[in-house]
Amino acid sequence: MKTDSSRRNFLVAGLSLPVAGFANAPASQSSPTQAPRPASPGTAAVRYRTLGRTGLKVSTVGYGCMITSDSSVISRAVDLGITYFDTARGYQKGNNERMVGAALKGSRDKIVLSSKSEAKTAPDAVAELDTSLKELGTDHLDIWYMHSRDTVAAIPDELVAVWENAKQQGKIRHIGISTHKPNAIVDRVLAVGKFEVMLSTYSFAIGTANDPAYEKLTAAGVGLVAMKVMAPASRASGFSGVPGYRADRLDRVQKPGGPVAALKWVLRDQRFATTIPSMTDIDQLEMNFRAMSEPFSAADEKVLARIDEDVRPLYCRMCYQCTGQCPKGVPVPDTIRYLSYADFYGQFALGREHFLALPEEARAVRCRDCASCEVRCPNGVHVAERLVRAQDLFA
Numbered sequence: 001m002k003t004d005s006s007r008r009n010f011l012v013a014g015l016s017l018p019v020a021g022f023a024n025a026p027a028s029q030s031s032p033t034q035a036p037r038p039a040s041p042g043t044a045a046v047r048y049r050t051l052g053r054t055g056l057k058v059s060t061v062g063y064g065c066m067i068t069s070d071s072s073v074i075s076r077a078v079d080l081g082i083t084y085f086d087t088a089r090g091y092q093k094g095n096n097e098r099m100v101g102a103a104l105k106g107s108r109d110k111i112v113l114s115s116k117s118e119a120k121t122a123p124d125a126v127a128e129l130d131t132s133l134k135e136l137g138t139d140h141l142d143i144w145y146m147h148s149r150d151t152v153a154a155i156p157d158e159l160v161a162v163w164e165n166a167k168q169q170g171k172i173r174h175i176g177i178s179t180h181k182p183n184a185i186v187d188r189v190l191a192v193g194k195f196e197v198m199l200s201t202y203s204f205a206i207g208t209a210n211d212p213a214y215e216k217l218t219a220a221g222v223g224l225v226a227m228k229v230m231a232p233a234s235r236a237s238g239f240s241g242v243p244g245y246r247a248d249r250l251d252r253v254q255k256p257g258g259p260v261a262a263l264k265w266v267l268r269d270q271r272f273a274t275t276i277p278s279m280t281d282i283d284q285l286e287m288n289f290r291a292m293s294e295p296f297s298a299a300d301e302k303v304l305a306r307i308d309e310d311v312r313p314l315y316c317r318m319c320y321q322c323t324g325q326c327p328k329g330v331p332v333p334d335t336i337r338y339l340s341y342a343d344f345y346g347q348f349a350l351g352r353e354h355f356l357a358l359p360e361e362a363r364a365v366r367c368r369d370c371a372s373c374e375v376r377c378p379n380g381v382h383v384a385e386r387l388v389r390a391q392d393l394f395a
């Protein structure tokens, strides 16, 4: 088990040294599969990569539409040359696909469009796909993800058959899977042999923890898409009132360059064809757009190292080493992740929605009632404090 200090050393090394798959050249000199396409703003240009064996060409900065409400930001992204757009049936209680479809009307043939289904049964999945197509105003998805599959049991043959049938019918072009636990499902994914894309977590804060899975998937030609690329350097944060939290310090570090530095950290890694940062306004869009053309610098590295240290007690690295440690059955990593939606993305409703979907027994536990916490986090997260905050906010 890594100690806090070994984690720190590992991370600093990870920030400064290229690892397997990282481009030795800065992003602006990488070898996209297509010539850079000039576009405003400024001298920024779109970079493209190929998404594994799908052969799809995607811009390295894609668009995670999950929390977007302003469709004009999505339309502007198309104008700039961003080509990958991601949504899901469940986002914004089913409303996100409708807005994304409206924003992309007239641009469908220029972009790669993905959606996802969390359905647990075949009939539900079939119905969800038809709804997604209707809401998005299209006759096919380029990628349809089996959404949020963190265990082997969540990938039953019955559902795999639905995705295969959808592909045969032309309703989807490629089969994807999304997860927070790639190491836990990679062998099942490869054994099934049908998945062509994996959407998974990757950021400076997570580091190389999921590399065993990413290496296997890359070798098998499965395309990789990175999510949660900016947390915990996101611009949105709501930490006022968190005990011991240096809000003043983090705000100073995050706002000037944290999100872009975090995005550039991921963009260096050629294993990932694209990324899906959330974007809610034009400023964010243009900032992320420019990141495609900017090298990851020593200054970026410094910013990220400082953020990493500042958020240590607060941000769960999703290593899942504490799974099952709570004797009262609190799903610790998931609960702290839901709190991160509020604290690091400014998405309180999303965090609460997930929390309220936990089993009743898990929601009923109050960590305040424990004299001490039995959960040990090797990454320095103040587990009990975070859980008390999650329960205070969401329960």
Ligand code: SF4
Residues within 6 Å of the ligand: 315, 316, 317, 318, 319, 320, 321, 322, 323, 332, 333, 336, 376, 377, 378, 379, 380, 381, 383
């Ligand atoms: S709380 Fe700590 S041990 Fe548990 S998943 Fe998060 S980083 Fe890993």
Ligand code: SF4
Residues within 6 Å of the ligand: 326, 327, 328, 329, 330, 332, 365, 366, 367, 368, 370, 372, 373, 374, 375, 384, 387
């Ligand atoms: S404080 Fe720790 S041991 Fe007690 S319920 Fe919460 S997570 Fe479990």
